[in-house]
Structures are given as C-alpha cells and as structure tokens.
Amino acid sequence: MKAESKGILKRISGPVVTAVGLDAHMYDVVQVGDEQLMGEVIRIEGDKTIIQVYENTSGIRPGEPVSNTGLSLAVELGPGLLTSIYDGIQRPLEVLVDKMGNFIERGVTAPGLSHETKWEFMPLVKAGDAVAPGAIIGEVQETNIVTKIMVPPKSKGGVVKEIKSGAFTVDEVVCTLDSGEDIKMMQIWPVRVPRPVTEKMNPDIPLITGQRILDGLFPVAKGGTAAIPGPFGSGKTVTQQALAKWSDAQIVVYIGCGERGNEMTEVLTEFPDLEDPKSGKPLMERTVLIANTSNMPVAAREASVYTGITIAEYFRDMGYDVSLMADSTSRWAEAMREISSRLEEMPGEEGYPAYLAARLSEFYERAGRVETLAGDSGSVTVIGAVSPPGGDFSEPVTQNTLRIVKCFWALDAKLSQRRHFPAINWLNSYSLYLDTLSKWYDENVSPEWNGLRTWAMEILQKEAELQEIVQLVGSDALPDEEQVTIEVARMLREIFLQQNAFDPVDTYCSMEKQYDIMLAIKLYADLAYSALKAGVAPAKIVTITAKNDLPQIKFTQDYKADMEKIHKAMEAEFAKLREALR
C-alpha cells in the first residue's frame, strides 16, 4: 500500500471538489473534509487534484483536510453478498438504517460484508494439491446457493500447505499456500477493472425468461447483452423486474441506478415472498440489490453500475449464470454528464461527455459467457434499461447503446396506453442471437419452433402493412385471405404477445406452454386458410367460437386438457363450416 498522503481542500462546487498538496493517482479513493466523506480522484491538474465525492458536500469548507487512501474504489466479495441491498458504493443499506436511522446521513461507513458472521467453510482441496489463481478451494452453503471460495485471481497460486474446515469469518485465513500466501474467504476487487477469465465463449444457450415475447420472438443468450429503451410509463421497470424474477439465471444482480426509492422497496418487499420457479426458494436468496435512488449522491450513482457488474463477475467466476439488470443506464449517463459539466469539460452531443460511448461499451463488454480461470463455464448477461428523453430513440445514450448490444426490446408508449403488456414493439425489436440459438431451440423445444417463430413474425409484419390500408378504407374492404390474416395476427398479439405480469399463472410461461399456444394459433390459421380455399366466407371463419377459449389457457396452470379440447373444438367447428357448403 502506498503511503497515505494529505492535502487541503481549495474549492467545493456540488459533488466536485478540488484539493491541493495531495499526492494522488487517478481513481484513488480519498477521504474529504473533517467528516471524511468518501471520494474518488477524477482529474489531476498541476498541484490540483479534482475529486468526485460520493456523499453530500453541503457545509464543507475550503481548508479542511483531504487524505488519500492510495486504494482504488473496490468492493468486498465473499459470503454474505446474497440477499444484501447496497448503495452505489457497496454500503449495506440495512446496516446504515441501524447506524444512522431512516434517512441517509453522511460520513458513515460500513463494510460491504459482515466481518463478524461466521460461515461454515467446506474445503474442496487438500494439503498437497496444486491450485492456480481462480481455482475453487472450498465452498460455503449460504442460502440455497453455494458461494465458492476461490484463490484470488491476482494470487500466484501454488501448492496448498494447510487448509481448514469449520466456521470462520471472512477475515480469517482458511488456506495457506507453500508460497506463504494466506487465502481468506473475502476478496477485494477494484470495480473499474474487469475480473480476468480464461476465454470468452460464444453465447449459444438462451436465457429463458418466461416472457413469451422475449423467449419466443426476441431471445437473449446467456452471456449476451440486451437493451430496453422506452419512454416513461411504457413498462421498463415492470419488464426488468419480470426478468429479475423469472430469468433462469442462478444469480440476479439488480442495479437501481438513479431510480425511484419506492420501486426498490417494492423489490425488497416482494422478492422474499416470491418463489424461484426452479428451486422453490424465495427469489431474494439468489439476488443482490444495488439501490442508488435518484436523490442519493450523483457520484455514487456513477459508481453503482461498476459495483454491480463486479459482483456479477465474481459469481460468474464460480461457474454461475448471472443476469444483471441495470435500471436505468440513462441515469448513469446523466451522472457522468453532471460530473463532466462540473469539471467544465468540453461537452459532446447533448451535453454528454465525449467519452460516453467508450464508457457504455466498456460496461457492456463485461458481459459474456466465459471459461472461468477454474475451467468452468459461467456467464453474465447484461440487460440495461434506457430512458430516452421524450421517448426519442435518436438521443445519444440510446444510439450508443444500440451500437453495442445484440438484443433490442423496444418499448412503445402507444402499446402501454392500450394496456398491451409487455409493451414491447414486435416490429422494432430485434435479437441478433437467433442464429446462434436456433440449435438450442431445435433440440430443447421442438424442431418446428424456429419455423413457427418465422411464420409468426411474417404474419405480424404483414398485419402492419395491412393496417395502413385498413386505416384508410376499413377492414371490410380487404380481400378475404387478408381478413383472415388480420384475425390471426390479432390472436398472436392478444394471446401470445400479451402477458399479464400480475397474474399468478401468466407471469411465467414455460417454453413448452409457449410452444403449445403458438401451435394452437397456427392450427387455427391452417384450418382457416384451407376453409377459405374451400369457399367458406371469411366472416364465418373469423367468428368461430371455439377459439374464444384460447385466451383463458394463459391463466390456467394445468392447461393441457383444455388445450386438447380447444384443438378438437376448432377442428369440429371448421368441419361443420365446410359441410354446410356441400
């Protein structure tokens, strides 16, 4: 560790302060003022050091001391992360309530992990085993998730000289190597540096989310990146939360970056009661929350996404699939803009700093499916919400994000106004993972799935074209076949695409059920087109009653028998229609 250096405050302007006489390096963590507020060096100019402060600076005066810790902003990684809720710089909010009451005051620090709790450590290697950096030497059964204890990536590795078993705190040595290096359960890692991996692999397994429009039409791969841009009120947060609830990742890191306090509280109260559809355990047990609400200090908001992704990478290194939700990356970009303008930097587009694109791509590039140092495979999927001002997708944050991410789920205020949820526009959205994932769908859902998907997209596209005509001349003026197409598209929209996140059954739809629903709509379409060819009037085809029961399938848990009935009823009704012709 570098020697501690001290300086004196010279200027205070909001979250940005200037110190002189400080011996500092970029991104060193410093303690500012008599109250020792936490800050980070963001610029060095001659003798002046410019610091962004993570806490409110009111009342701080020039002349107060500044000291440099010589460390960069880092998080504590180890047992105890799961179920925690942190602010942007990994201060546990639960502990802060005990320390300073209901409101967040400043100058209070608390370690990210509890240093008192004893965790039951189970060794997985024995004395004499050679361990490389990143190797797993033991585990702690934390919730229903096992936290694996690894040799820190920066260690040189070596041969295990002694390894213990039993209950330890995160500070106690659990393993000693022949090099004399002590290994503890806790690692400290600087947040702005990606954790190392052996190799990045191609993402070819989908992240199953239980959301029909996502899994069915625009899937994201495990280790992929996706962006959800949308104007306010279009359901970004509900979609993000649905993903946090139901995605089949083993670990979920949810970053509430500059968003509403009540929303974080909602997650906090809801997650402990919700069950993970796979393990049956409370969702909270696999979740780490980072909450830096919009009225918490802006510099800590800037740091929050790095804190979140570093925690995600840590779990990935254990071989887990992690999904990370950042809500919202626009607030993060705005934090950068605010700091940048206080620094009086030359602004780029719309006042955002010129390095906006670089920061965004660095962040998303930390996603990926990887071979870990220990040789397992793990992944971090990054799903970022974007809040474009005025719903205008041409603004810099949306545009720079789109250049990087592979999956785009375009939220649409028009749809949400009609209460079409999730309000994801099926015409503007896309996923570039379709090709790499098609093999998985072939093998795990049905060989017909990819064909069905393409068929559905064609119908929806066709409908959009037809709607333009309908807007002008009304639907009765369309040719017969196209009237049927409109009806099929309506079914796709209302039955397949619409999903009620608040209905206990419909909130999660398995891949099998998605396939069955799609198949039923296809069956109707096939029967309808062939009846049409046989000469049945379109008005009769469109109004058959058997398909009216189909929407109810969504809200039924054991739907198989009902589905069977609907198939039979549709076939019977169409047969009747054709018979009537003879």
Place this chain on the structure above:
Amino acid sequence: MKEYRTINKIAGPLVFVEKTEPVGYEELVNIVQSDGTVKRGQVLDTSDEIVVVQVFESTAGIGRDSGVRFTGETIKMPVSKDMLGRILSGSGKPKDGGPEIVAEKRLDIGGAAINPYARQSPADFIQTGISTIDATNTLVRGQKLPIFSGSGLPHNEIALQIARQAKVPGSTEEFAVVFAAMGITKEEENQFMADFERTGALEHAVVFLNLADDPAVERIITPRLALTTAEYLAFELGYHVLVILTDMTNYCEALRQIGAAREEVPGRRGYPGYMYTDLASLYERAGLIKGEKGSVTQLSILTMPGDDITHPIPDLSGYITEGQIVVNRELHRKGIYPPINVLPSLSRLMNAGIGEGKTREDHKKVSDQMYAGYAEGNDLRGLVAIVGKDALSERDQLLLEFADHFENRFVRQGHDEDRSIDDSLDLGWELLATLPEELLVRIDRDLIRKFHPKYRSKEA
C-alpha cells in the same frame, strides 16, 4: 459575525465575493444593503479565492458597498405543530399577520434521502372521488403523482377537488395539507385560498406562497420548505400529509435562470444538466417509513409548455414520479370536466393499492378492459373521419360508441361529485356491458359472471 465588503461581481441573482475566510458549501448568507435591508442567499460555489452566492430575492439595491455575512450554517427552517393553519411566504416568513413560527425544531431544508431499506411500500388506497383517478389511475398513500396540464386547463380545480375529497375509506387518522405555490398569480392564489376557507381545509393546512411577482430565485427554496414541513408533520407528528406543489414549471424556469447566470453548459432546451437530480431531490421526498405512522403523498402540478409531454420538464418529472395524470385540451374543449385523458395517464403504484380486500377483486381487470376499449374506440375516430361510420364493422361501431360513453359518463363528473370506488367500478361495468361479451378478453370468466350486469340482474 464578520461582515465582508468585498463583492466584486453581481450577475443576475448571483453575487461574487472575494477574499473571505473559509466558507461552507450551501451555507446561508445574509447580504446587508446600504439602506439596512437584509437579503438572504446561499453559497453555490466556494473556494479560498471567490465565493459565489445565489440571492433568493431581487439583487436590486445590492452593490459593492453592501455587506456580506456568512452565517456558518446551512439553511434551516423552524418547524412546529402550530404551523397548521398558517400562511407563509415563499421563504417561510408569516404572511397572514400572525406571529413568527416558534421553532420546536430547526431542520435542514435540503432533506436527506430516505434509505430505501427503511421505506415501506405504499399500499393504502386513497379515494379521490374522481373515477378516472380511482378506477383507472389509482392514487395510494405515499405516492408522488403529478398532474400534467397545459395553460388554460382546469388543473387547479382538479387539485382542489382531490384535496377536498381525498380519503382513505374507513380511516380516521389525522391528515394535513401542505400547499406550496411557486410563481402563481394572485387570482390563482385567491381561488385556492377561497376554496380552503370554504371547506375549512385551512385549519389542517400549511400554505407557502411565492407569487408571480415574488423573486424567481425564491422558488428554489419554496418547495424545499414545504417538503421539510411535510416530513416533520408526517414522520415526527404522525400526520398523513398531502403536499400540493404548483407550478413545477415555474420552479424549473428559476433553475434555468440560475444555471444561465452561472454560465453553465446547458442541457436540453437550456435547462441545466442536473435538472433530473434536482427534481428528484424534491419528488423523492414522498413515501412511508417502516414503523412510522405518517406519510407524505405528493401531488404536483406542472403545465407542459405547448402541451408537449416530451418537453424536458414533464419528461424528467415523468421519469421520477410514480405515474402522471394528464389533463387534455380536447376533452376540455368538448366541455368535459375533469378533462383527464386516461390513455397517457398512469399510476405506477396502482396494483399495490387495489384488488380484493383493498378495493375490489375485479378492479384491475375492469380498468385494463376499459383502457383497451377506449384506446381502440379512440383510434377508430380517425378512421370514421375518412370512411364514415357506416363503413365500420359492427364490432368497431360498438367500440366507437363505447369511447363516447366512456368520455361522457365515466370521465365526466361534477366539481363536487364524490364517487365511491364501488360506484366508479359499477359504472365501468355498465359501460363494458354495451360491448359483446367475447370482446372482454381481459377479464376472467369468473369475474364476468360475478360482476357483469347481465348476470347480476339475473341473480337479483
């Protein structure tokens, strides 16, 4: 206290003072003019060379000969229970001829953020008696729900009606209203005050008035004083507080004015880049705290310049608040009161406050179905203009009629008409019953059987 006579620059509301001893950021400053008047300000930027002070009142009369006193503390306001029933100026001075506020406590007006862990999820339904809010955009205790309006629309009437009628059914807990006016006209003030007096609401209210001819910069602190008072009443005295802030647009203009005077790099349309954070520091001061009795519910009013919802003020507000009630000019022109357009309106906390045991089990589905029907019917109006009503299919004609009924019967109500939630939902069912049953795809069969007038009348 040391007095400096070292002012070297005055620009708009900003005063630059040199050669001071160390001065704290955001410290309260008193500026003494040569004629003895004292003006108040706050430190915006401090260094050992120069201190920038933002003056809350007009800088007219301040010159190089004025004295500057730094008080050594950030702005604190005296609060007490006796504030109820009082009318104060935008900077917290009595305006009703009454005595100064005797402080039970002095609180920092900046207000610390509520720790998200300490928050309690808002879930208590507030009945406003207005169908378009109660049934389709439900307000809950601890929510921040703004009214997005335009110039010349009856947003004040709506706000007053809500303040008058809002209640939590079955609850008798103490409530209070904190009203903060920023840059409103004398006439608007009279309208509010007359209503408060007529209904006796003034007894439970604390009023802060910054009128159109009061200094614009004062508007920066008015909402902070109001919210500090509200938090004190709610979290120390256990009141359920409804805060009405009007008009947020004037607040943002003042923010822009200061940004320009400081020669900051402007963001969209000249508003400062930190406007989101600044607005959040107001709007986020609403909610409930675990273990505390009271609550702060915020109802802010903002007029959208040019009725443009994508303008930075409504846009940034919408990203922070938990929904919005949008007042619509077209409905107003049709003579419908309250002219609330439900389509762009939204209450994000609605789902937490409704349903069985809170309002009624069919609430959510009825609301969704009405939205869908009205949205579709509304779209069809465009088509009718081109092809005429006769060219529509029977289904479309019904939807079109539904949209008309919706506006004329559901949206429209009297200024003093206080509809219970049951009335609003039943009215919704009555309208939905004009549509064929198979169009009601968003409602489960069971609920249809239980609530649809067709089946209900059979039972009866």
